[in-house]
Amino acid sequence: MKLFFILFITLTFLVQIGITFSQVSDSAETSQFTIISGKVTGEKNEVLSGANLVIEGTIDGATSDEKGLYEFETEKTGQANLIVTSLDYATKNIPIDILPGQKMVLNVKLTKTEIKTDEILVTASSFTSGNNNAVTLTPLEIVRIPGADADLYRAITTFPGSNQVNEGSRITVRGGNPNEVLTIVDMASLYNPFIFDETFNTSSYSTINPWGLKGINFTSGGFSAKYGNVLSAVLDLKSYDMPQGSGMFAWLGLANASLSGVYLSDNRKIGATFTAGKLFLEPFFAINGKHSEYSPIPQSNQLGGTLSFTLGKTGNLKMYGNYSDDKVGIKNAGPTYDGFFEGSSKNYFSNIKLTTAPSVSTLLSVGGSFSLNENNSKYGVLNTTEKNIYSKGRAEYTLQLNNKTDINTGLEYEYNEYDITGTVPLFSYNLALNAPSLTLDTNSNSGRLGAYLEAQIRLTDDLFVIPGVRTDYHSLSSKASFDPRISFGYLIKQNHTVRGAFGLYHQYPSLLDYSRSRENELKPESALHYILGYEFNNDNKIIFRVEGYYKDYSDLVLFNRANFFYGSEGDGNVKGVDVFFKTKISNKFTGWISYAYSDSKRRQFDAQILAPSNYDITNNMSIVGSYNLSDKIVLGLSYKLSTGKPYTPVSGSTFDSTMNVYVPIYSEINSGRFPTYDRLDMNAQYIFSLFGKFAVGVLAVNNIFNKDNLYDYTYNSDYSTQLPIYTNNKRTLYVGLGLQL
Amino acid sequence: MKLKTISAILLMFALLTGFNSVKADSDFDKAILKGKKTLKEGMDKSDEVILKKARGQFERILQLKQQPWLVNYYIALADYGLATTGMVKEDKETIKKYTESGINVINKSIDENPEFCDSYVLLESLNFNRWQYEQEKMQEIIAATQSADAQAKKLDAENPRYVLVTGISQFYTPEAFGGGIKMAIPTLEKSSELFKTRKEKSELYPDWGYDMALGYLALSLLKRNDDGDLSKAEVLIVEALKINPDSGFISGYVQKEYKTASAESK
Incomplete structure (x- = not known):
C-alpha cells in the first residue's frame, strides 16, 4: 500500500502543476472604496491563517494571511453582513455598517465548530474506533489480532476489563454476567449476534462484519444516559449510512467462505451492501483433527445486507437485515447421561433507521427494529425450544444549543416476548432419558418504556462534562427506575487527560427470571458505578491508561430458600484496576499490553452468601503485537494469561434409590477455581495481486503450545472422580484467501 | 397605449435583467479566472498560503450563486493542493483535514452536477490520499476509488485528466499489483495525445494536466531507459516547460531526475 502513498504524494504534488490559465488583470480600485482590515484569531488568540471573509452577496473579501491579517476594499456601503469562515471553525456572521471611503478595523475571533464534549473523549472506560482523537481500536487491528479470528468481540477482550465466555465471542465485563453487556447497532439493540451461543463446548462467533462499521465504541462502565436497561457495558456500533463505492470481496478459508459486496448508484442516492457466508468444518477437521465426537459437525449459514437511500439534503434512510443459523451435535459423557448434546439456533434481525437534520443545529433519528432468536437444545431428557423476540421503536434528537453545549434526548419502547416449550429435568442432576421431567409451554411478555435527557457541556476549554438522567418503566413488574449519571473529561495539559464517571444503572431481569x-415482583437490578482514570495519548503513538473502578450492586435476583421464588434481595460489589499501554512505531509495529485486576463478589441466584461471581477473573493480561515485515507481509502474535474462573465443586454424593442415581453434594458456590488459562496465537497476512486484483492470504495458528485449557469439570456417576473437560480449541492451523473482486 | 406601456416596461425589465445577468456573468467569469490564476500559482509553487488564498477566492465566488458546482470543484481542488503540502511536510493532520474537506466539497459539487467527469477524477485522487491516514479502511477506499474511476470513465473516457490519473496510478503501482511503467507509458502517451486536441467547453473549466502528462511520460522513459529514451525524455521536458514554464514539478523534479539519469548514462 505504501507504494500508493508515495504515488499520490507525488500525484498531488503535481496535480498542482497542471492548471494552465488565462491571464486576468486585477482591476484598479478607486478611492471611493471602504477599506476593511483586521485580524482573525481562534478562542485562545491563536492566529488563524486561511480564514475567509466576504461581504454577503458580493465577492468583496479576503483570506487571512500567515499572521491572521486581512485587508480588502469594497464599494458596498450601508448595512451589510460580513461572513467569516474557516475549516474546523464555526461560521461567524458580523453585521457591519460600511461608510464610504472609510477605513474600518475589525478583529474577528472564531470558535471551533466541533464541540469537544465528544463522548469518546469524555466517557471513561471506552475503547473506540472512528473519527476522533481517542481511537484505540481500528477494524484492521480487529482483523489482525491473532486468535481473534476477525471477530469484533474477541478483539475487545484483548483490552482490559472484558473476558471471553468459553473462548467464544460472548463477553463478560468486570466480573458481570454476559447478559449485562448490550450491543447496539445503529440505535437498535442486538441481543444475539452470535452463532453457537448456547452450545456445549463450542465457542461462539459473532455475525458482525467489522469492515462494515464506521464507528465502534466499547465502554465497560460509566456510560451515557442514552443507554438503558444495561448494567455493565455497552458496545455501540455505527455502520456506514451510505457505501462509498461499489465492489465485492470474496473469502475462502479452511473452515468458511463468504462473499460480500457494496453498491453505490451512479447518482449516489441509493446504496446497498450484502454478506453471505457459510461455515464448513470438514477440511478444518481433516487438517487439525477432531477433539470431540460430532454428529453433526458444527455448521452455520449467514445472510445479511443493508439498503440505504439519501433523502433530500440531509436525510438518510437505512434498512438492515441479517439472518443466521447454526447446528451442532457434540458428545458429552455426564454422570447420568452419555450422549450427544444437540443444539441449533436461528437468528433474524432487522432494523430501519431514518436520520435527518431539520436545521443546521439539530439532528433527528427515528427507527424500529425486530429480532427473533430461536434456540433448540437437546441432551438426555432435556429437550427445549426457546424463542426470544424483541421489537423496539426509538427516537433521538440532538440540539446544538451553542458552541459549548449539545442537548441529547430520546425515547424508546421495547417489547420482549419469551417462549419456552419442551421438557426439562425435574432435578438438574438427573439428565437420563427416563429421568423425571417437567413439560413446559409458557409464554411471557413485557414492555419497557425509556427516556433520557443529556447535556454535553464544555465548561472550559479543558473541562467537559456530560450530565444526564434516564428513566425506564417495565410493564410486567410495573416498576420504574430513575438513573442520574455524570461523566467528565479534564485535559490537564496536552496529551494528559483525567476522566471520571459516576452514575446509577438499572437492568430488568430476564423474563425467565420473572x-x-x-x-413478577422483581425489581430492576441496580449498580452504582464509580470510575476514575488517567490517560496519556501522544497522537495515538503512545497510549497509556490506568483506571480504577468500584461498582455497588443491589436488588440482584436471588433465590429465596424460604418460599422457593426468585426475589430481589441480592447484592454485591466489584472493584478493580485496568491498565492499558499501546504503542505504534512508525508504520511497522503496533502492539498493546492490557492488565486487569478485578475482585467481584455477588449474592445472586443460588449464592446465598457473598461469593465470587461466575466470571470473577482476578488477574487478566493480554499482549498483542503486529509487525509489518514488509509492505506485503504482516506478522502478529497474541498472548493471554488469566486466573481461572470460579466454579462450584462437588464434595460428595448420596444415592437416590428411587431414581437410581447419585445426588451431588455441592461445596460453597464458586469456591473452586479452574487452572490458570493461557494461550499463544499467531498469524501472518500476505497482501499480493491475483488476477490484477488485491488479494490477502492469511495463515493463523491458534494455541501454538497446544495448552489444555479447561472448559468445565464433569464427574463419574457417583461423583467420586472429577473429570476435566478440555476446550476444543487446541492447536489449530487455518489458512484463508480474500480477493477484492 | 396601455399595451405599449406594458410592452415597454417588460422590454426594459428584460433588458435590465439581461444586462444585469450579463454583468454578473462577467463578474463571475472574471472571478473564476482570477481564482484559477491564484490556484495555479499556489500549486506550481506548492505554497500553502497562496493555496489558502485561492481557496478563499473561490469561497467568495460562491456568493454570486452561479454554477456553484464549478466553484466547489475548484475549492476541492484547492483542498487537494493543500493536502499535498501536508504530504510534503509529512503532516497527517493537514492531509486528513484537507482531504476530508475536499471530499465533502467535491461530493457537493457532484450532487449539483453529476455529469462533470473532472469531478470524479478529483474524487478518485482525493480518496487515494486516504491511504495516508486511514489504511485500515482499505476495502472502503478501494471501493470509493473504483466507483469514482468507473463514473469518470463512463462520462468521458477520453478526458485526458482521467487518462492521466490512470497513468500516474500505473506508474506508481508495482507490476505485481497490475501497474508498472510498461502499462503507464502507453496510457501517458494517450493522455498527452488527448491533451493536444483537447478543447474545454469553457475557459472557466479546469484545463490542468498537459505538462504533467508529459512530465510523467518523461519519468517513465527515464525509468525504462531503453535506447533513445533519454533524448525522448529531454524533448518531453522542454515541451512541458513550454506549456507551463512555472511548473515546479517539471523544473524541480522531472528535470532533476533527467539530469541524474543523464549523468549515470555517461
Whole structure:
C-alpha cells in the first residue's frame, strides 16, 4: 500500500502543476472604496491563517494571511453582513455598517465548530474506533489480532476489563454476567449476534462484519444516559449510512467462505451492501483433527445486507437485515447421561433507521427494529425450544444549543416476548432419558418504556462534562427506575487527560427470571458505578491508561430458600484496576499490553452468601503485537494469561434409590477455581495481486503450545472422580484467501 | 397605449435583467479566472498560503450563486493542493483535514452536477490520499476509488485528466499489483495525445494536466531507459516547460531526475 502513498504524494504534488490559465488583470480600485482590515484569531488568540471573509452577496473579501491579517476594499456601503469562515471553525456572521471611503478595523475571533464534549473523549472506560482523537481500536487491528479470528468481540477482550465466555465471542465485563453487556447497532439493540451461543463446548462467533462499521465504541462502565436497561457495558456500533463505492470481496478459508459486496448508484442516492457466508468444518477437521465426537459437525449459514437511500439534503434512510443459523451435535459423557448434546439456533434481525437534520443545529433519528432468536437444545431428557423476540421503536434528537453545549434526548419502547416449550429435568442432576421431567409451554411478555435527557457541556476549554438522567418503566413488574449519571473529561495539559464517571444503572431481569418470581415482583437490578482514570495519548503513538473502578450492586435476583421464588434481595460489589499501554512505531509495529485486576463478589441466584461471581477473573493480561515485515507481509502474535474462573465443586454424593442415581453434594458456590488459562496465537497476512486484483492470504495458528485449557469439570456417576473437560480449541492451523473482486 | 406601456416596461425589465445577468456573468467569469490564476500559482509553487488564498477566492465566488458546482470543484481542488503540502511536510493532520474537506466539497459539487467527469477524477485522487491516514479502511477506499474511476470513465473516457490519473496510478503501482511503467507509458502517451486536441467547453473549466502528462511520460522513459529514451525524455521536458514554464514539478523534479539519469548514462 505504501507504494500508493508515495504515488499520490507525488500525484498531488503535481496535480498542482497542471492548471494552465488565462491571464486576468486585477482591476484598479478607486478611492471611493471602504477599506476593511483586521485580524482573525481562534478562542485562545491563536492566529488563524486561511480564514475567509466576504461581504454577503458580493465577492468583496479576503483570506487571512500567515499572521491572521486581512485587508480588502469594497464599494458596498450601508448595512451589510460580513461572513467569516474557516475549516474546523464555526461560521461567524458580523453585521457591519460600511461608510464610504472609510477605513474600518475589525478583529474577528472564531470558535471551533466541533464541540469537544465528544463522548469518546469524555466517557471513561471506552475503547473506540472512528473519527476522533481517542481511537484505540481500528477494524484492521480487529482483523489482525491473532486468535481473534476477525471477530469484533474477541478483539475487545484483548483490552482490559472484558473476558471471553468459553473462548467464544460472548463477553463478560468486570466480573458481570454476559447478559449485562448490550450491543447496539445503529440505535437498535442486538441481543444475539452470535452463532453457537448456547452450545456445549463450542465457542461462539459473532455475525458482525467489522469492515462494515464506521464507528465502534466499547465502554465497560460509566456510560451515557442514552443507554438503558444495561448494567455493565455497552458496545455501540455505527455502520456506514451510505457505501462509498461499489465492489465485492470474496473469502475462502479452511473452515468458511463468504462473499460480500457494496453498491453505490451512479447518482449516489441509493446504496446497498450484502454478506453471505457459510461455515464448513470438514477440511478444518481433516487438517487439525477432531477433539470431540460430532454428529453433526458444527455448521452455520449467514445472510445479511443493508439498503440505504439519501433523502433530500440531509436525510438518510437505512434498512438492515441479517439472518443466521447454526447446528451442532457434540458428545458429552455426564454422570447420568452419555450422549450427544444437540443444539441449533436461528437468528433474524432487522432494523430501519431514518436520520435527518431539520436545521443546521439539530439532528433527528427515528427507527424500529425486530429480532427473533430461536434456540433448540437437546441432551438426555432435556429437550427445549426457546424463542426470544424483541421489537423496539426509538427516537433521538440532538440540539446544538451553542458552541459549548449539545442537548441529547430520546425515547424508546421495547417489547420482549419469551417462549419456552419442551421438557426439562425435574432435578438438574438427573439428565437420563427416563429421568423425571417437567413439560413446559409458557409464554411471557413485557414492555419497557425509556427516556433520557443529556447535556454535553464544555465548561472550559479543558473541562467537559456530560450530565444526564434516564428513566425506564417495565410493564410486567410495573416498576420504574430513575438513573442520574455524570461523566467528565479534564485535559490537564496536552496529551494528559483525567476522566471520571459516576452514575446509577438499572437492568430488568430476564423474563425467565420473572417466571420464577412471585407475581413478577422483581425489581430492576441496580449498580452504582464509580470510575476514575488517567490517560496519556501522544497522537495515538503512545497510549497509556490506568483506571480504577468500584461498582455497588443491589436488588440482584436471588433465590429465596424460604418460599422457593426468585426475589430481589441480592447484592454485591466489584472493584478493580485496568491498565492499558499501546504503542505504534512508525508504520511497522503496533502492539498493546492490557492488565486487569478485578475482585467481584455477588449474592445472586443460588449464592446465598457473598461469593465470587461466575466470571470473577482476578488477574487478566493480554499482549498483542503486529509487525509489518514488509509492505506485503504482516506478522502478529497474541498472548493471554488469566486466573481461572470460579466454579462450584462437588464434595460428595448420596444415592437416590428411587431414581437410581447419585445426588451431588455441592461445596460453597464458586469456591473452586479452574487452572490458570493461557494461550499463544499467531498469524501472518500476505497482501499480493491475483488476477490484477488485491488479494490477502492469511495463515493463523491458534494455541501454538497446544495448552489444555479447561472448559468445565464433569464427574463419574457417583461423583467420586472429577473429570476435566478440555476446550476444543487446541492447536489449530487455518489458512484463508480474500480477493477484492 | 396601455399595451405599449406594458410592452415597454417588460422590454426594459428584460433588458435590465439581461444586462444585469450579463454583468454578473462577467463578474463571475472574471472571478473564476482570477481564482484559477491564484490556484495555479499556489500549486506550481506548492505554497500553502497562496493555496489558502485561492481557496478563499473561490469561497467568495460562491456568493454570486452561479454554477456553484464549478466553484466547489475548484475549492476541492484547492483542498487537494493543500493536502499535498501536508504530504510534503509529512503532516497527517493537514492531509486528513484537507482531504476530508475536499471530499465533502467535491461530493457537493457532484450532487449539483453529476455529469462533470473532472469531478470524479478529483474524487478518485482525493480518496487515494486516504491511504495516508486511514489504511485500515482499505476495502472502503478501494471501493470509493473504483466507483469514482468507473463514473469518470463512463462520462468521458477520453478526458485526458482521467487518462492521466490512470497513468500516474500505473506508474506508481508495482507490476505485481497490475501497474508498472510498461502499462503507464502507453496510457501517458494517450493522455498527452488527448491533451493536444483537447478543447474545454469553457475557459472557466479546469484545463490542468498537459505538462504533467508529459512530465510523467518523461519519468517513465527515464525509468525504462531503453535506447533513445533519454533524448525522448529531454524533448518531453522542454515541451512541458513550454506549456507551463512555472511548473515546479517539471523544473524541480522531472528535470532533476533527467539530469541524474543523464549523468549515470555517461
